[in-house]
Amino acid sequence: xxxxxxxxxxxxxxxxxxxxxxxxxxxxxxxxxxxxxxxxxxxxxxxxxxxxxxxxxxxxxxxxxxxxxxxxxxxxxxxxxxxxxxxxxxxxxxxxxxxxxxxxxxxxxxxxxxxxxxxxxxxxxxxxxxxxxxxxxxxxxxxxxxxxxxxxxxxxxxxxxxxxxxxxxxxxxxxxxxxxxxxxxxxxxxxxxx
Amino acid sequence: xxxxxxxxxxxxxxxxxxxxxxxxxxxxxxxxxxxxxxxxxxxxxxxxxxxxxxxxxxxxxxxxxxxxxxxxxxxxxxxxxxxxxxxxxxxxxxxxxxxxxxxxxxxxxxxx
Numbered sequence: 669x670x671x672x673x674x675x676x677x678x679x680x681x682x683x684x685x686x687x688x689x690x691x692x693x694x695x696x697x698x699x700x701x702x703x704x705x706x707x708x709x710x711x712x713x714x715x716x717x718x719x720x721x722x723x724x725x726x727x728x729x730x731x732x733x734x735x736x737x738x739x740x741x742x743x744x745x746x747x748x749x750x751x752x753x754x755x756x757x758x759x760x761x762x763x764x765x766x767x768x769x770x771x772x773x774x775x776x777x778x779x780x781x782x783x784x785x786x787x788x789x790x791x792x793x794x795x796x797x798x799x800x801x802x803x804x805x806x807x808x809x810x811x812x813x814x815x816x817x818x819x820x821x822x823x824x825x826x827x828x829x830x831x832x833x834x835x836x837x838x839x840x841x842x843x844x845x846x847x848x849x850x851x852x853x854x855x856x857x858x859x860x861x862x
Numbered sequence: 863x864x865x866x867x868x869x870x871x872x873x874x875x876x877x878x879x880x881x882x883x884x885x886x887x888x889x890x891x892x893x894x895x896x897x898x899x900x901x902x903x904x905x906x907x908x909x910x911x912x913x914x915x916x917x918x919x920x921x922x923x924x925x926x927x928x929x930x931x932x933x934x935x936x937x938x939x940x941x942x943x944x945x946x947x948x949x950x951x952x953x954x955x956x957x958x959x960x961x962x963x964x965x966x967x968x969x970x971x972x973x974x
Binding site for chain 2: 798801803822823824825826827828854855856857858859860861
């Protein structure tokens with residue numbers, strides 16, 4: 669396999685891992701469309717045969733419109749319309765949303781590497797706890813799309829070296845695929861034992 | 863095993879943590895010793911004020927031979943003992959110590 673080909677595969681794999689699949693929605697829509705079109709086809713055949721099953725259906729578009737005019741639309745039609753509108757809105761949302769998963773690609777020369785944000789948060793929290801000299805449970809890290817925030821509850825009577833923690837996390841930020849340096853917040857209230 | 867650089871002692875990896883129960887015992891023992899009363903008579907509570915350690919002590923003080931100073935002075939000495947003990951033993955800087963003198967005791971008889 670040539671190098672360009674390998675890189676293309678890698679890009680494709682990363683994209684597939686980082687974005688959620690739309691296959692489910694696409695299949696659902698296709699199945700619904702197939703059913704609707706089949707029903708329409710069946711109706712056409714029955715009308716052409718002048719079957720007694722469709723005797724109530726008015727003959728031609730003009731007659732149908734005349735029947736609808738002057739009367740409120742029937743309740744089932746309204747409900748169907750609302751459902752169709754909601755469904756359409758949902759599909760537009762699914763189609764337009766980026767569909768990113770909570771994970772990110774890590775820089776690597778050799779392979780496509782993907783890590784869940786929770787894993788990165790864990791690694792940052794362990795690093796922050798060890799530099800700050802607090803228990804792992806006193807650090808809480810939230811990883812956003814572009815930036816992580818570490819919240820540290822200090823141990824009462826021991827100062828947390830905020831700058832050292834920040835420096836350690838900033839040093840690691842590129843490794844973890846974070847675009848911006850992590851934020852470090854030290855809580856006002858400490859915890860008595862550690 | 864890595865070889866330590868000459869002269870510099872290498873600390874083993876790991877962390878030391880001190881539970882609040884241990885801190886509370888340190889405060890109790892320091893106060894009891896300074897007040898010259900048994901530790902069971904001392905109540906110590908630890909708290910936090912803006913990330914600093916606060917201690918409140920309720921203890922009787924003993925009066926008798928070998929003790930000196932007013933009760934206020936004794937209380938100040940207790941506060942100082944608690945604060946310096948927590949600092950030297952556990953490395954906790956203490957923001958403030960409240961001492962409540964809950965009673966007076968005869969000095970303990972020392973049995974030899």
